[in-house]
Amino acid sequence: MQKNISKEEYSRLVTLAGRAAIAAASLLILVKLFAWFATGSSSILAALTDSLMDVTTSIINLFAIKIALQPADDDHRFGHGKAESLAGLAQAAFISGSSVLLMLNGISSLINGNQITASNLGVGVMIFSVVVTIALVSFQTYIVKKTGSMAIKADSLHYRTDVFLNGAVLVALVLAGIGWYWADGLFAIIVSFYILYGAWEIGVQSINALMDKQLPxxxxxxxxxxxxxxxxxxxxxxxxxxxxxxxxxxxxxxxxxxxxxxxxxxxxxxxxxxxxxxxxxxxxxxxxxxxxxxxxxxxxxxxxxxxxxxxxxxxx
The missing domain is CATH 3.30.70.1350 (Cation efflux protein, cytoplasmic domain)
Incomplete structure (x- = not known):
């Protein structure tokens, strides 16, 4: 439950959480990019794509938070809170496009075959990704309890599902390592549908906020x-x-x-x-x-x- 804190403390905490998400996603992009070059895995490419969307989403989220925290002025008497919803629509469009590209790559891998090399490296990178993501989610959960920020709560939910996504990629790599190469392309397609569904949810929530949907x-x-x-x-x-x-x-x-x-x-x-x-x-x-x-x-x-x-x- 949100505690009563000052607006200054609220601003400091949500900004810190936003920056932590960007830092974590950027680190995961680097290690996943290296692992993809080393292995050629479509499922690692799926995880890399998700991390690219993560960092883009978190940057937009942080930018939107900064605008939303601005007090009401003469031209915006109800404040700037809808900046978060506008950012959500931009995120949904970007995520949808990325998921379609990922789906096409997975289909190509499934049809043409994609033999993975250095699978142990890929497994190690995905284990590292799961640990980093869990650490970030734990920190975001702490911030949400302190502030009740809906923006950080939504971001935390996204990274929470990434824990399961990275786990799924880890399973795909293990299966491909024992010769089931089809699993790599199949998991990439499954992940693309998962990402597309997430984009749909973000888009619907953003539109509801912009259309002033009433509270529950x-x-x-x-x-x-x-x-x-x-x-x-x-x-x-x-x-x-x-x-x-x-x-x-x-x-x-x-x-x-x-x-x-x-x-x-x-x-x-x-x-x-x-x-x-x-x-x-x-x-x-x-x-x-x-x-x-x-x-x-x-x-x-x-x-x-x-x-x-x-x-x-x-x-x-």
Whole structure:
């Protein structure tokens, strides 16, 4: 769970994690490039391609993080968080193209045959790759626990799957070493489909963020439960949410008794904002206050996404 840390500390940690990912991916590119030249393995080429995408993704990710961390200005009043989503679309396009090229290489290797040399070197390089990737994922996991950064969390998930990818390449090399040369091309094709699927996921997530898709239903229920726990709140409606970079935007209307002062009503909104930020640190919360009599007169009907059902009320 994310801890409450200053924006300066948040910026330092996520930047450090981004640089660590670039350094690790760059190191793996060098050793895999050497191993590919030495062995001619298509599966090592697949792993090399993945590392090239890793370093490109991490560079774009770090650049996007730097932009997203910039405060709102006169031209960007909601901040710069969507820079991460724009970077995600660029990553998806680059990864898709690389996966197609890799697939063609694997098909060629499978059809024409590809006898691997110096397989022990390839095995050693892939073991080294697994160890380095596990070390990076462990560090990123620590940073995510400290900051809750979605960008680093996504990057960490990508490198976490790389552990299994490198393991698969290791298996292909072992099989090719005992004479099953077809395994090398086959695993390259399998890895290319895996990479293409990852590109699809990145693209969909980026588009959802750019299109202001609302937060998950569980988050909506938590927001409404938190609102009903504030003393004096009679109802809540018109809940709207979205996410831009690391910032969640939360907007809702609170229904309050008519006979309280503006100061009292404003204080209840402040209490709710503080409580919401305990669950959603760095959230941008906007609360509109409605007199209960006005709500009843207008006969507002909640839709399914904004309505607090009886089970949620009971839990609260």
């Amino acid at each position: 239903k569980s988050d909506h229920e938590l927001i409404l439960k938190t609102a009903y726990k504030v003393e004096g709140v009679r109802g809540a409606h018109d809940l709207r949410t979205r996410q831009s970079g690391n910032t969640k935007f939360i907007q809702l209307h609170l229904e309050l008794d008519d006979d309280q002062s503006l100061f009292e009503a404003h204080n209840k909104a402040d209490i709710l904002e503080v409580e919401l930020k305990k669950h959603f640190p760095h959230a941008d919360v906007l609360i509109h206050l409605d007199p209960l009599s006005v709500v009843e007169a207008e006969n507002i009907k909640f839709n399914d996404t904004n309505k607090l059902d009886s089970s949620v009320k009971d839990d609260g």
